[in-house]
Amino acid sequence: MAMKEKPIISVTELSFGYNQNQSVISNVTCNIPENTLTVIMGKNGSGKSTFLRLLGGIMQYNSGAISVNGFELKKMKLGDRAKMIGFLPQHHKPVFPFRVSEVVLTGRASYIRFSPKKSDEYHVDRALELIGISSLKNRIYSELSGGEQQLVMIARILAQQPKILLLDEPISHLDYHNQIRILKLIKELVSNNITVVAVLHDPNMAYLFGEKFIYVHDSQVHEVKDEKPWENHLVNNIFDNELFPHEHDGKYIFIPKI
């Protein structure tokens, strides 16, 4: 595994808690390398999503620092930050029946002063094409299946054209075929100089596609330096299970102890 170690995000002594006695993230220092797919893993409620939100500037941290491309995240203007970092939240239910094209267009907000232009529509079409859902363009978003909605939200973040994509469980609602397709697309983006940080749960998909790994456990964030990340001592804690790796063609799949 070739390590491209130039960090695009540097996190120093980061802490965050909803109240004073309980911290969700405490004293974290780590780096996100540029043009790499970094996978974040951890149990439900371990603080993965919080960590990702902090990286995306969606939530403000209590102490420490995050610098993105040399700029302090807190001091970046909202619009500039959105052009640099795109954040894909977990699933949500919309209230109003917007069309798919209208939903994707909102990803262009940081480029739009008051009202969208022709060029914004063009980026919407391109993003839909890239995700392979051009046929959904005029459908009502709230009437789509969970998986289709997830694809639309991924298209929305691509229309935003950020340098860094933060994806919170981007494939959780997708079928097997689409999971592989989207992860392959993500790898393609990475080879086109996009940095991707994604929360994934399935160890097979994670170790197959991920290049760098971060484990979140007990409000601690650990950069994994092992050659084989599944041999890290935290793995059993994260999956609360033993994983047995099986090699095929130099790649690994994992079978849990049942």
Next chain:
Amino acid sequence: MNTKALRYIAIIAPIPVIMVSLLLGASEDITIEKVFSFLFFGDLTDSELIKTILFHIRLPRVLLVFLTGGILAVSGSAMQAIFRNPLVDPYILGLSSGAAFGAALALYVAVLPIQLSAFVFGLLAVGLSYVMARKNNQVSVVSLILAGIITNGIFTALLTIVQIVSDPFKLQSIVHWIMGSFHTASWYELQLVILPAFAGLLVIFILRWKLNVLALGDEEALSAGVNPGRIKISILIATTMASSAVIAVSGIIGLYGLIVPHIVRMIFGVNNKVTMLMNLLLGGTFLVIIDDISRSFSGFEIPIGVFTMLICAPFFIWLLKKTNTGWQ
């Protein structure tokens, strides 16, 4: 019929409706034939009287009604967008009763400017509903409606106190005005309304596409580079300014700002970039038609607020059943 054709119809509709409305009225001396012969054939019999009635009584009234209907619909639509709640409007959120109390207080005290007092108390009422409904930075559909009911209750109670302490002469004008009525409409009233109304509308129209971004959720808006808090506050101030200004002259016109946006959505979809103008035009046109009925229905004038409530209430119940509000 396609949406584009319907859009053109909606854009043109106000003109014939306003023209016809000018011909309708209570004064028996001024028949439609007389107005026609004055306007088109230069017949000068009773010309002074016709001129006065047309241009100093009916025209300002029709324009004021149109503006009121349009602003209530636009405000309702914008509020529904920022709260992501299809069941709110200036009336539900307590803005109407807050503004009504402010205006009544100004009528009673007589030193406060009515418009300013209506705006301040309207804003106070909406703020109160919002703060009451908010829990853990979340505002649920139902809690906002409940908070609105409480706010409405508080300001209706305060309004009653003003009514009790008012002398009979003032009381009569307060009561009549609360029910919602345009029979005192004049150029002067229109003049009072025009500035806050247009300032509010301008802000809402400038921000109307951003409402689409907000509609997806706060996190989604933030990640796209839009500060949801700032837009919500701008929209709240703008809608309160515009609607409290019209409420101060028209009285309470209940549920109107809730129903029109739904009709517009059924026809034109939910894209606020398109629907805002449709709300203004159709909201204005419908209210002019309702006002026409209310002043030519019988010998005396039925307050327009009574009419709209009777028409809109069943519609609201139907919406409540249809919308998935998560009562469980």
